[in-house]
Amino acid sequence: MDPEQQDELLLPSLIHPLKLFDIARAQGRLLYASAPMVRYSKLAFRQTVHYFGTDLCWTPMILAKEFNRSSVARDSDLTIASWPPSPAGGVSAAAVGGDGTPSPHSLAPWSQPPTIAQFGANSPLELSRAASLAAPFVNGVDINCGCPQSWACAATLGAALMDRRELVRDMVVATRERLARDGWAVDHPAPYRPSAVGSHAGGDPDGGDDPLGPGRGRGRSISVKIRVHADLRRTLDFVTAVVGDPLRRNVDFITVHPRTRRTPSSAPVDLEALAVLTSTFGPQLPVVVSGDVFAPLSALPYTTFSSAPPVVPPHPAASGAETSSLREQAGEAKPHLPHLAGLMSARALLANPALFAGADACPWSAVDVFLANVARAPLPLKLAVHHLTEMCGPGYYHRPRPPQNARRPPARSRTSPQAPDDGGVEGGSTNGGVAEGEDEDEDGEAGAGRDDPEVAGARGPRPALLSKKERAHLTGLRSWIDVLDYVDEARRQRDPGSGGVVRYA
Numbered sequence: 001m002d003p004e005q006q007d008e009l010l011l012p013s014l015i016h017p018l019k020l021f022d023i024a025r026a027q028g029r030l031l032y033a034s035a036p037m038v039r040y041s042k043l044a045f046r047q048t049v050h051y052f053g054t055d056l057c058w059t060p061m062i063l064a065k066e067f068n069r070s071s072v073a074r075d076s077d078l079t080i081a082s083w084p085p086s087p088a089g090g091v092s093a094a095a096v097g098g099d100g101t102p103s104p105h106s107l108a109p110w111s112q113p114p115t116i117a118q119f120g121a122n123s124p125l126e127l128s129r130a131a132s133l134a135a136p137f138v139n140g141v142d143i144n145c146g147c148p149q150s151w152a153c154a155a156t157l158g159a160a161l162m163d164r165r166e167l168v169r170d171m172v173v174a175t176r177e178r179l180a181r182d183g184w185a186v187d188h189p190a191p192y193r194p195s196a197v198g199s200h201a202g203g204d205p206d207g208g209d210d211p212l213g214p215g216r217g218r219g220r221s222i223s224v225k226i227r228v229h230a231d232l233r234r235t236l237d238f239v240t241a242v243v244g245d246p247l248r249r250n251v252d253f254i255t256v257h258p259r260t261r262r263t264p265s266s267a268p269v270d271l272e273a274l275a276v277l278t279s280t281f282g283p284q285l286p287v288v289v290s291g292d293v294f295a296p297l298s299a300l301p302y303t304t305f306s307s308a309p310p311v312v313p314p315h316p317a318a319s320g321a322e323t324s325s326l327r328e329q330a331g332e333a334k335p336h337l338p339h340l341a342g343l344m345s346a347r348a349l350l351a352n353p354a355l356f357a358g359a360d361a362c363p364w365s366a367v368d369v370f371l372a373n374v375a376r377a378p379l380p381l382k383l384a385v386h387h388l389t390e391m392c393g394p395g396y397y398h399r400p401r402p403p404q405n406a407r408r409p410p411a412r413s414r415t416s417p418q419a420p421d422d423g424g425v426e427g428g429s430t431n432g433g434v435a436e437g438e439d440e441d442e443d444g445e446a447g448a449g450r451d452d453p454e455v456a457g458a459r460g461p462r463p464a465l466l467s468k469k470e471r472a473h474l475t476g477l478r479s480w481i482d483v484l485d486y487v488d489e490a491r492r493q494r495d496p497g498s499g500g501v502v503r504y505a
Contacts, residue, residue, distance in 0.1 A: 014139045015114055016219040018252055020055045021286045021341055025194070029306045031055050031342035032356040033255075034349050035290055036118045036144070036225075039383060043079040044373035049349050050113030051369050053356040056342075057113045061144045061158075064121035064130035079377060080137045081112035109369045109504060110376050118142040118225065122156040122167065124174035131175045131222075135184050140221030140252070143171060146290075148227070148261045159227055159261040162234075165241040168224065172242060172250045176222055185219045192246075192285050194339060221252040225290070228273045230260050235273070239281055246284040253286035255344055268292060271302060275335045282339020289337075292398075293345035295352060295360045299398035300343075302335045350387070351395040362391045362465060364491060364498070371484070372504040385483060389474055392466035466490055 024031040034041065034049045036058040046057035062077040117134040119141060121127035131141040145168060147158025154160075161168050224242055228235045244250040258274040259265065269291045278287050292301065300307075348355050352362040353370065370391065374384050466474065470490060477483050488500035 014220075017056055017114065017116065017140045017221040017223075018286070020114060021253070024055060024342070025305075030304060030340065031286070031288065033288055033290075033342055033344040034058060035344050035346035036060050036142075037346050037350065040350060040387070042379055042383075043081060043377040044370065044379055044384075045350075045353070045387065046113050046115065047081065047110055047373045047377070048366065048370045049353045049356070050111070051109045052354040052359075052366060054349070054353075055114065055356075056116060056139070058116045058118050058142065058344075059138075061118050061120045061147060062130070062134075063157075064119045064123075064126040067119070067130045067133065068126060074133065078117060078134060078137065080115070081110055081377065109372050114139045116140045116142045116221070116223065118144050120144045120147070120152065120157040121171060122161065122164075124167075124171045127171045128174045128178035131220075132178050132182055135179055135182060135220050138220070140223060141175065142223045142225055142255075143168065144225055146225050146227045146257050153261075162227060162229065162238060162261065165238040168238075169242050169244070169250065172222060172224065173244075176250060179220055179222070192249075192283070194283065194286070194341065223251055223253050223255065225255040225257070227257050227259060227261055228270060228277070232273050232276060235277065236280060239277070243281065243284065249285055251285065253288065253341070254281065255288040255290050255342075257290040259291060265291075268301070271335050274302070274340075275337060278337045278339045282337075282341070286341035287339065288342035288344050289340060290344035290346075293343045294348045294396045294398045295355055296397070297343070297355070297358075300334075301398070302337050302340075304336075304340045305338050348396045351390045351393060353391065360397070361395050361463065364465065364495075365502070367391055367465070367487070368502040368504070371487075371501060381478075381480060381483070385475055385477065388483070388487070389466075389471045392464060392471055392474075393468075394464045465494075 021031050032053060032055045034046060034054045034057040038060050041058055041060045046059075050057055059078060063073075066073045067077060115138045117131075117138045117140075119127055119130050121130065121143065127143065134141060143161075144152075144158050145161040147153075149158065152158035152160070156164070226235070226238070229238075239254065242251060243254075256274060256277055258270040258277075259267070260270075263270075269289075274289060278289075281287055298307070343356075345355060352359060353366045354363055359366075367388065370387060379387075464471075474483065474486060477486060484501060491498055491500050
């Protein structure tokens with residue numbers, strides 16, 4: 001047996017992320033992604049959201065320098081499942097009932113989900129080394145250019161890199177060259193044809209013209225996750241420099257969080273910036289949007305190729321104002337983003353792992369799957385209990401966007417006391433609160449919008465699995481036996497025929 005055959009037996013055969021974009025488009029939908037979240041994007045959570053339809057899952061941001069130098073850091077920051085990689089995609093919306101419960105299918109809840117390892121780095125050498133170490137176990141690597149936390153920016157990481165486009169370009173090029181030397185088949189991707197299924201990573205998503213099988217092989221993607229500048233021209237220059245020649249681009253796809261480094265997350269995303277970026281770069285490579293992706297997905301503040309805006313012809317007798325009102329009621333006032341390729345969510349998925357399966361609120365089946373995954377990929381008790389309190393809470397949903405000229409209430413002070421559920425970010429509060437994504441909502445978005453009916457992502461009157469008092473009691477439990485007994489009893493009280501938490505064999 002030659003070394004290459006040995007590698008194929010020892011290492012997992014992983015689907016290329018670009019094929020996931022192809023598969024999603026062939027199904028007439030956007031790609032669904034789970035954002036990188038400090039502490040919370042661990043294996044058990046990634047497995048859970050993938051089981052309920054999330055196509056691609058990000059790890060929390062990993063510091064490349066420490067990852068390279070410490071085996072402890074590698075074991076802690078990058079965990080994978082020994083169960084074989086799952087088929088592309090989890091449970092589709094069509095396979096989920098109105099209560100969010102999936103129908104039986106072949107996907108095991110503890111399968112290894114398609115995973116992107118996100119790195120924080122400011123050195124081409126450090127990033128390329130870290131990518132080389134991670135490549136055998138993940139589907140791709142991503143560079144964090146969006147984290148606005150002060151500690152990250154002070155170290156020239158995260159959003160600080162938005163002012164260093166040449167450095168980011170050099171890191172991307174060095175990483176691609178290193179992975180190619182390692183044999184990960186990361187040659188420059190073929191020209192992007194968003195309307196043509198099978199245009200990515202070797203052809204047909206079912207593997208018809210892929211010699212390595214149905215969408216699988218040794219390829220690994222390289223991507224960048226960014227924010228925007230106050231002057232959008234700088235963002236256009238940044239992406240142009242990092243992508244390079246569209247015919248031989250340096251990155252496979254990009255993720256855009258359309259807020260600036262200093263924009264509070266209580267403010268809506270910048271739809272104008274998102275429209276410009278998707279229209280400019282969407283024809284060249286897949287563009288994923290991060291931020292303000294809440295339930296229901298039909299209420300997103302924009303339309304895409306999978307949700308064409310309704311056409312409202314002007315009525316001959318209607319005045320201009322009346323016609324405008326009709327169009328706004330019909331949804332045509334929403335910007336149309338035909339080149340948008342994917343949606344990334346953090347807060348909404350944390351509260352409802354079945355978001356992308358079509359469930360507007362978290363079903364008990366998601367709690368069952370999460371607990372089964374925690375049993376196989378253990379989490380610290382306090383962290384796992386916080387997951388449960390989020391999943392058993394009221395969740396997040398879309399609110400109507402306020403008029404641009406409307407006065408908004410002042411944003412919550414970053415230094416104001418935080419409620420137990422409001423949490424901080426890595427390097428800040430460690431009270432077990434929700435710490436939003438290293439690159440998704442690092443500026444404390446998790447605490448925003450819960451009591452403000454005007455901001456996107458507000459908590460709402462949807463029924464919660466557990467009451468506020470029950471969730472508070474849950475956080476005070478000190479052992480897994482107590483936690484499971486309490487959740488069991490609470491579920492039996494609400495559904496006597498359920499028998500409590502479902503144990504997966």
